[in-house]
Amino acid sequence: MPFQKVQTEKLSIAVVRQIELLILRGILRPGERLPAERELAERLGVSRPSLREAISELQEQGLLAAKAGSGIYVAEVLGSAFSPALIRLFGSHPEAVFDYLSFRRDMEGLAAERAARMGSESDLKVVQTIFEKMEAAHARNAPKDEANLDAQFHMAIIEASHNVVMLHMMRSMFDLLRQGVFYNRQMMFNQRTTREAILDQHRAINTALQARDPEGAREAVQKHLNFVQQCTQDHQKALRNEEIARQRLDHETR
Numbered sequence: 001m002p003f004q005k006v007q008t009e010k011l012s013i014a015v016v017r018q019i020e021l022l023i024l025r026g027i028l029r030p031g032e033r034l035p036a037e038r039e040l041a042e043r044l045g046v047s048r049p050s051l052r053e054a055i056s057e058l059q060e061q062g063l064l065a066a067k068a069g070s071g072i073y074v075a076e077v078l079g080s081a082f083s084p085a086l087i088r089l090f091g092s093h094p095e096a097v098f099d100y101l102s103f104r105r106d107m108e109g110l111a112a113e114r115a116a117r118m119g120s121e122s123d124l125k126v127v128q129t130i131f132e133k134m135e136a137a138h139a140r141n142a143p144k145d146e147a148n149l150d151a152q153f154h155m156a157i158i159e160a161s162h163n164v165v166m167l168h169m170m171r172s173m174f175d176l177l178r179q180g181v182f183y184n185r186q187m188m189f190n191q192r193t194t195r196e197a198i199l200d201q202h203r204a205i206n207t208a209l210q211a212r213d214p215e216g217a218r219e220a221v222q223k224h225l226n227f228v229q230q231c232t233q234d235h236q237k238a239l240r241n242e243e244i245a246r247q248r249l250d251h252e253t254r
Contacts, residue, residue: 011046015054023063026167034072094236105225111161112217116209119160127156131206138199143189188231
C-alpha cells in the first residue's frame with residue numbers, strides 16, 4: 001500500500017488525512033486490513049501513540065473499524081447506492097436490466113476514454129494483468145473464474161479513470177451485479193461461442209487502452225455492452241418461450 005512519510009503539521013492529523021485520501025481514491029478498499037501497528041507506524045514515519053490517535057479519530061468518523069483479535073479494517077463505507085426495496089424492485093422487473101446496461105455503457109465508455117488519456121502506467125498494467133488472467137481462465141475452461149475476472153477487468157478500468165465519484169458509485173453498482181440482482185452473468189460464460197466473443201471484446205478494450213486510444217477504448221466498451229444486452233435479451237426471450245411452452249403443455253395434459 002502506498003503510504004508516505006508524514007511531513008509537517010500535527011502527526012496524527014497528517015495520518016488521518018493520508019488514510020482518508022487513500023480511502024477516497026479507492027486505494028484502501030472496504031474490508032481491507034491495515035498493516036499491524038508497528039509496521040504501519042514505521043511506514044508512515046510516526047510514533048505509535050500518534051498512529052493510535054489517528055486510528056481512533058478515523059474510527060469515530062466511521063472510516064475504520066476494529067475487529068477483536070484481528071486488527072484494524074477499512075469500514076464497509078460503500079453500502080449500496082439503492083435501498084433494499086428498490087433492489088427488490090430491480091430484481092423483479094426485467095426492464096430494469098436494460099436501463100442498468102445503458103447506464104453502464106455510458107459510464108464505462110467515459111471511464112475507458114478517461115483511462116486511456118489519464119491512466120498511469122501502473123493502472124494500465126493492472127488492466128493488462130487481469131486480461132491475461134482472463135485468457136488463462138478461458139484456456140482452462142473455467143467460466144466461473146472468467147465471470148469474476150470480467151468484473152475485476154471493468155472495475156480496473158474505472159479505477160484507472162481517476163474519478164473518485166464514479167469509482168465509488170460503480171463499485172456499489174458492481175456489488176449488485178455480483179449478487180445477480182440485474183441478470184445472471186454466469187449464463188453468458190457457460191456458452192462457448194459467447195465466451196469466445198466476450199474474450200475478443202475484452203481484448204479489443206485492452207488493446208485500445210494500452211495504445212492510449214481514447215476513442216477506440218470508448219467504442220470497444222460500448223460494443224461489448226451492446227453485446228451483453230443482446231445476450232440478455234435473447235436469454236430472457238428463451239425463458240419466456242420455455243414458460244409459454246410449459247403452460248401450454250400443462251393445459252393440454254389436464
